[in-house]
Amino acid sequence: MSRNLLGIRTLDKKQIEDLLSLSADFKLRVIEGKPVPRLDKLVVGMLFFENSTRTRVSFEQAAHYLGMKTANFSASSSSMSKGETLKDTILTLRYERLNGLVMRHKMSGTPTLAARHFGGPVINAGDGQHEHPTQALGDALTIIERKGDLEGLVVAIVGDVEHSRVARSNAWLLSKMGAEVRFVGPRTLIPPYSAMLPASVYYDLATGIAGADVIITLRLQKERMHEGMLSSIGEYAAMYQVNRDTLRYASPDCLVMHPGPLNRGVEVDDMAADGEQSAITSQIENGVFVRMASLYWAFSQKLENESN
Ligand code: NCD
Numbered sequence: 173m174s175r176n177l178l179g180i181r182t183l184d185k186k187q188i189e190d191l192l193s194l195s196a197d198f199k200l201r202v203i204e205g206k207p208v209p210r211l212d213k214l215v216v217g218m219l220f221f222e223n224s225t226r227t228r229v230s231f232e233q234a235a236h237y238l239g240m241k242t243a244n245f246s247a248s249s250s251s252m253s254k255g256e257t258l259k260d261t262i263l264t265l266r267y268e269r270l271n272g273l274v275m276r277h278k279m280s281g282t283p284t285l286a287a288r289h290f291g292g293p294v295i296n297a298g299d300g301q302h303e304h305p306t307q308a309l310g311d312a313l314t315i316i317e318r319k320g321d322l323e324g325l326v327v328a329i330v331g332d333v334e335h336s337r338v339a340r341s342n343a344w345l346l347s348k349m350g351a352e353v354r355f356v357g358p359r360t361l362i363p364p365y366s367a368m369l370p371a372s373v374y375y376d377l378a379t380g381i382a383g384a385d386v387i388i389t390l391r392l393q394k395e396r397m398h399e400g401m402l403s404s405i406g407e408y409a410a411m412y413q414v415n416r417d418t419l420r421y422a423s424p425d426c427l428v429m430h431p432g433p434l435n436r437g438v439e440v441d442d443m444a445a446d447g448e449q450s451a452i453t454s455q456i457e458n459g460v461f462v463r464m465a466s467l468y469w470a471f472s473q474k475l476e477n478e479s480n
Contacts, residue, residue, distance in 0.1 A: 174272065174293035174472050178283050179303035180344040188312070188345060194465040195313050195458070202237060202461065210239035211471060214271040219286075220297070221247045221277040226432055226456055227297050227307070231274050234463035243270055258282065262289040272470060275299075280337075293470035298337055301396070307431050308341035309462040312349065314454045315386055318427055323350035328381045328422070329371070330356040330412060331390035331439045334363050335397065338431045339390060343371045356380030357412060360401045361392075377412050377421070384422040388429045389414050389439045405438055415441040419449070427451045 180188070201208045216235055220228050235242050245265075252261055262285075265273065272293045275283045280300030287294040298304040315322060327346050333339045333355045343353045347370035355362055356374045366373050374380030381387055392408065402408055414428060428440070428450045436442060445452060 175470055176283075176287045176293055177295045177305055177466050177470050178287065179296060180305045180308050180341045180348070181303065183305075183348075185348050188309075188348060191309055191462070191465050191469055192313055192316065194469060195309065195462040196316075198237075198464045198468075199313075199458070199461040202464075208237055208464070209468065211468070212239045214471065215241045215243055215269075216272040216274060216467065217243045217245055217265050217270045219245045219265075219273055219275040219277075221275075221282075222298070224276055224297070226459055227276065227304075230456075230459040231295075231297065231306075231463050231467075233460045234467055237460070237464055238467060240467065258285065259289050262286045266290050266292075272467070274467075293472075295466055295470055300337065301335055301340070302337050303341045303344075304337040304431075305341050306459070306463050306466050307338050308345040309466065310455055310459040311338075311342055311388065311429060311431070312345055313458045313462055314429065314451050315427065317454065317458075318451055319385060322346060325351040325385040326354070326383055326423075327351050327386040327388065328354045328356050328374075328384040329388045329390065330377065330381065330414060332361045332392045332397075333357050333366070333390065334361045334401075335393035336390050339388075340369065342388060343369050347371070354380050354384070357390075358402075358408070377418055381414075381418070381422045381426075384426050386427045386429060387414055387419075387422060388431070389444075390431070391433060391435050392438060409438050413439060413441060414444045416443045416447075419444060425449070429455055431455065 232242055273290055274295045274297050275286055276297040277299050280302035283294050283296040283299050296305055329339045346353050353371040354374055355371045359375055362373055428444045430452050
């Protein structure tokens with residue numbers, strides 16, 4: 173039996189811990205050149221209906237390390253440009269005997285819909301403003317490596333929370349693991365229903381990041397914004413940019429994180445993005461290992477993984 177990875181909200185603490193320890197185990201094996209389990213006979217479809225650099229390439233790299241084949245798909249060059257529905261596209265891939273799907277789409281909920289029509293595991297690689305589970309797992313692995321544990325940490329997620337699936341998946345994961353999560357940003361960029369999310373809300377940067385152990389900065393997702401959400405980029409940067417000056421409000425050893433892509437000079441400056449406190453390159457690196465773990469987990473291999 174395979175299983176889907178559609179979001180963090182529906183996982184329990186034990187499942188998150190299993191995925192994180194499997195990720196750490198894969199990382200060690202890859203870095204030390206030790207063998208990793210092989211999923212040789214499996215072909216996974218890479219369905220990216222939305223642009224992606226790091227998520228797509230890290231899934232490719234993860235599949236490569238596990239010996240899987242990938243079948244690439246782009247909406248613009250597929251029959252969807254001829255009017256084929258998502259359901260028929262998914263059924264086509266099912267009857268072509270693909271074994272699993274990794275899927276990114278601009279509409280929230282589409283990986284869940286795909287899972288209904290596909291006879292194998294579906295992994296959500298980011299759906300609309302809903303969830304991005306593998307990004308949250310990579311962020312958690314990075315924080316654990318630097319801070320030892322998630323329990324009791326104060327994590328401020330700063331910026332365009334409204335449009336961020338990363339913010340939502342991180343809020344679910346970190347709160348389930350015992351961290352305090354804060355959303356920080358202007359009123360127009362904090363979800364109006366944020367009381368339903370496991371985070372407290374701050375509209376002022378200095379108060380929101382006061383004493384924070386980790387700051388996750390977010391890109392302003394202009395492509396998802398409508399008019400009136402932002403007065404100007406310059407004004408936003410003046411009030412919410414994480415930089416040398418504003419970092420003073422956080423804990424002295426506060427980590428600076430960003431899921432990418434970065435808009436340098438807007439949500440974060442070079443000093444914060446590239447300085448000693450930055451964990452951004454580790455987030456990218458860990459993205460590969462959590463995606464290996466996610467593929468392995470989704471295909472329901474035993475977590476005790478046989479060392480072949
Ligand atoms: C993010 C995404 O696509 O959700 N990036 C990522 O996958 N690492 C965030 C963004 O687009 O700003």
